[in-house]
Amino acid sequence: MQWIYKFNFTSAKSLSKMDSSPPHLVLVMSIEVKSTLAAPKRIGGMQSPAFVLTAVGISSFMVTLDVTAVNVALPSIGDMFGLPLSALQWVASAYTLVFASLLLSAGASSDRWGARPVFLGALTFFTLASAACGLAHSVTELIAARAVQGLGAAAILPSSMALLTNAFPQASQRARAVAVWSGISATALVAGPLIGGLLVQTLGWRSIFFVNVPVCLVVLSIAAISAGQPATHRRAFDPVGQVLAVMALFTITFSAIEVRQYGWTSPAIVGALAIGVAASLLFLAVEHRRREPMLPLSLFRSGTFSASVGAAFLYNLSYYGALFVLPVALQAQGYSPLSVGVLLIPMTLSTAVFATASGWIVNAIGARSLAALGMLAGVLGAAILAVFGFTFSSMSVGGLLIGMGGGTLPLIVAAALSSLPPERVGVGSGVLNAARQSGGAMGIAVLGALLQGATLKAGLALTMIAAVFLAGAVLTFFFMREEPRPK
Structure with missing residues (x-):
């Protein structure tokens, strides 16, 4: 998909207007172009x-x-x-x-x-x-x-x-x-x-x-x-914060990856989780005390940013959990890998379509309401599969609805970016994506444990996915706001 640009040449300098309608067009460029978009800072070359x-x-x-x-x-x-x-x-x-x-x-x-x-x-x-x-x-x-x-x-x-x-x-x-x-x-x-x-x-x-x-x-x-080139802000380097952040994320992610092999009670997993929790608490204490922290905790005073981070965690836990649970459960019930791929088409296609279309729909009803509706669709889809099992009809309808829940990601990301000051977009994006990765790893770890040795627990796993989607819907609707980005 491409953005549409039209140029009217009135002088040596051209004025371009961005057409907001979707799919295809031809991009016509002059030697020097001036867009009606607010001009971003750049380093050489064309923008x-x-x-x-x-x-x-x-x-x-x-x-x-x-x-x-x-x-x-x-x-x-x-x-x-x-x-x-x-x-x-x-x-x-x-x-x-x-x-x-x-x-x-x-x-x-x-x-x-x-x-x-x-x-x-x-x-x-x-x-x-x-x-x-x-x-x-x-x-x-x-x-x-x-x-x-x-x-x-x-x-x-x-x-x-x-x-x-x-x-x-x-x-x-x-x-x-x-x-x-x-x-x-x-x-x-x-x-x-x-x-x-x-x-x-x-x-x-x-x-x-x-x-x-x-x-x-x-x-x-x-x-x-x-x-x-966005504006840069050369703050003091925060080596202690950097080390603690890496240690916390590394040990927690390691635990989520290895828990299926070692089990929740193994010394390796318990020890890694303990180190991860301790490093996380130390990181928060250090960042609170530092004059120029790597992660300003003041970012979390924004209800929209905090809600977006929480929603990103719940999004990956639920949607990536569904992407993990469904292929395992379907193959356990005798479906071939090819059949599994076909049965998952409604879900994956729905995700791509809803995610892309949300950018045009959001201006009509707002990110908060649209994200909550998408996640509620995910609740309904997971509930349908938990109750009716994995028939072609239930997979078509349930998968389509779960895919709508999976398509809410751009709404969460856009809301988070709009709530951040320009000089903190990088670290804010890092927090958001770290929450996503942690949620995905945790979802696979927890839901994977339910599927080991007893395929009948797939219904319980889907019920948990529905509950997580519901928590995400509540979080986005009641705590996310349409905030302008700080100047």
Whole structure:
């Protein structure tokens, strides 16, 4: 999907007007263009919100794709290195663990050093690490390269949100841009296994990493030319806060990843959770005392930002939990992998459509009401599946409704971005995405425990998903407000 631009040439300088209607058009450019959008700050080159959205959208697609596509390649990787699937878990987990652990620190770095250089540097890291993954001669090398990939991905996400906010300063246009970005991410989530399977089957497992390289080089070129530089604010470095934030996120995410293997009562999981909780409390104490903290706790005085962070956690816990529970439960009842994919089409398609359309609908009824309605649809969908089971009819209707709940993400993100001061968009995005990753990991850990050894507990898992969707609806409707971004 592209934004529509029309240019009327009246003099040496042209005036462009952005048409708000969706899908396709042709972008006509002159040598010098002046847009009616509030002009973002930039460093050289041309400034084009459409190109910024393209770069941010594709980079988000690649980051998400590398979460889902790799799982399909694990059997082939195991065959090549002569290892069982159980020994390959960290090929997938190394990326997720580093990614989740560094989101908050990466967001603060984006505010401190500038979103544009951080985005370009992170994308370069991601590209080089992708090439290293494809060239790996051992599982150890592959896991190490995947960890570096996760580092790049962690910095891409918050810096890209800052670039997007800078390119679309008006709230209504930003809501549409975030909706397009979210639709692209949702597409990657759905397309990951399909793209991964096609690449592995035709070109081998290394191709799922090599394909990143040319795509990322194109994105680097687009971003270097078109991305403006948001204002930077060189605050004092907060090394203690950085270390504690990474320690807290690392140990909590590690616990969520490994709990299915070790169990909730194992010393490793209990110890990691204890360290995570202690590090979190110390982090809050340190940030409260610091004169220039990495994460100003004053951000949470905004009811909209606090509600958005909580809703982001609940969103990933419920929706990603559904994406995990349904394939496992369906295959346990005898459905083939292909049949599972077909049965999930209504849910995944509904997510992409609702997420993208929300950017245009939100101006009519507001983000708060639309997000609450979407999550209530998720409640109804999960309840239908919990009561009626996994028939074609129930999966079609229930999946469609759960997908609407999954499409609320751009509303949550847009509300959070609008509540942040410009100089804190990076760290604010880091907090939001860290909450999402924590919610997703926790959802898989808790719901996965319900499915182990007793498929009849799928109904209980779906009931929990419905309850979490309901909590998200209550949180967004009663605590989220339509706040203008502070000047």
